[in-house]
Amino acid sequence: MPTTRRRVLGTCAAGAAALLGWPAAAQERAVRPAAAAPLSGNWPAKPVRVLVGFPAGASPDLAARAIARPLSQLLGQSVVVENKPGASGNTAAAEVAQARDDHTLGALINGNLTIARLLDPKLGFDPEKDFAPVGLIGTAPLVLAVSEQAAGNNPAELLLWARNRGADAKYGTPGNGTVGHLGMELLKMRTSIRAEHRPFSGNPKVIEAMLAGEVQMALLPPGLALPHIQSGKLKMVGITSPERGPLTGDWPTLREAEVRGSDLEIWTALAAPATMPPAAVQKLNAALSQVLRTGPVSQDLLKAGWQARAGDAETLARRMRSDTSRLGGVIMMRGIKT
Structure with missing residues (x-):
């Protein structure tokens, strides 16, 4: 191989x-290879x-x-x-x-x-x-946002709704393999929800699909999610960073809602x-x-x-x-x- x-x-x-909680088998590998040739002259030239x-x-x-x-x-x-x-x-x-x-x-x-x-x-x-x-x-954290079609007024109720819906619940992402996609799959592993993936060509298209009722869940950048959350068209479940920060003010983290192991930042x-x-x-x-x-x-x-x-x-x-x-x-x- x-x-x-x-x-x-x-x-x-x-x-x-x-x-899965298994112990690491080896030390982390260094990202950078052996050092390149030493700098000659003044940089930048x-x-x-x-x-x-x-x-x-x-x-x-x-x-x-x-x-x-x-x-x-x-x-x-x-x-x-x-x-x-x-x-x-x-x-x-x-x-x-x-x-x-x-x-x-x-x-x-x-x-x-x-x-x-x-x-x-x-x-x-x-x-x-x-x-x-x-x-x-x-x-920046991602915001777990849900549409008006999702039931519940707090993280526990919203996640229960998603579990009960199974694959009938849909989540949108800006494409396969994006951080939003991987983050939702990580969240599914941690919460036992089974929402089906629907990829789109960018987060603005994801929001359009949420507002149209095509998908009910997404992990979105705060700046894109905020106007729709403030207008009441989307609901905020929590943010994926380990702690609250200046980008999202008093929005709670998913960790605070006892969703362990789902910390993720872009x-x-x-x-x-x-x-x-x-x-x-x-x-x-x-x-x-x-x-x-x-x-x-x-x-x-x-x-x-x-x-x-x-x-x-x-x-x-x-x-x-x-x-x-x-x-x-x-x-x-x-x-x-x-």
């Missing part, structure tokens, strides 16, 4: 074991490109633009955001992975940096081998090709951390639907390993394919 396939299956199996795999105005794009100007001021070179939409962000991720100019970065989402190859073994990059993690930019992060010199990665991380701790940038991120998360490169690497293992277990146990 090829080495890559063995590693992919091993990652999935480790995640599946964790979901020319403008830095930050590739975003989504159109202008999408939340990952807004996150990248929130940090671009202050980063350029600290680095002494222009930081230019370029939109390369396609394949749920994987088009941009592949270009970043293959870049060799030491001045091409990616503002990538967790799907690109974790489960992409688990869902598509023919993908043109391997998140584990081809990226040097720089640092998280922002995180996130966006800055990543470089694995060949980026370590000194450049370190300099980038220091600049990014400084930028994320400023009030104007954190406020811009909140408006874009993200909570700023400053941290070192190893924090991002741990998040990549954890999500790959956990969501890989869901992919393996539920037989999910794109």
Whole structure:
């Protein structure tokens, strides 16, 4: 069996074991390979490109633009955001992975940096081998929202309704293998609900389907869900983050509703090709951390639907390993394919 396939299956199996409560069989593998050649001269020596795999105005794009100007001021070179939409962000991720100019970065989402190859073994990059993690930019919970057709006034009653409906209950996602899809399958494993999956071409289409009564449940980004919850057209069951935060105010977590093991966040992060010199990665991380701790940038991120998360490169690497293992277990146990 090829080495890559063995590693992919091993990652999935480790995640599946964790979901079942089995002990880990081995230590986590480092995301980044051996260090590249040392930095020569001063970096950056020319403008830095930050590739975003989504159109202008999408939340990952807004996150990248929130940090671009202050980063350029600290680095002494222009930081230019370029939109390369396609394949749920994987088009941009592949270009970043293959870049060799030491001045091409990616503002990538967790799907690109974790489960992409688990869902598509023919993908043109391997998140584990081809990226040097720089640092998280922002995180956000998902909101478990239900339509007016769902009965109940609290999480326990709503989940009981879903259990009683079985496969007659439908949930919508922005596509197979998305975090919303994997999160709902994880929730089904933890709560014994059996809602049927209906994929759509993006979360706005999911909301349209909920309002039309085609599906009754979804895990949605807070910014998209909020207007419909405030209008009373959708109901909020809980958020998937471990604790409440500024994005969702006093909305309760699913953990508070005794839904254990369903913690999940979406996130966006800055990543470089694995060949980026370590000194450049370190300099980038220091600049990014400084930028994320400023009030104007954190406020811009909140408006874009993200909570700023400053941290070192190893924090991002741990998040990549954890999500790959956990969501890989869901992919393996539920037989999910794109």
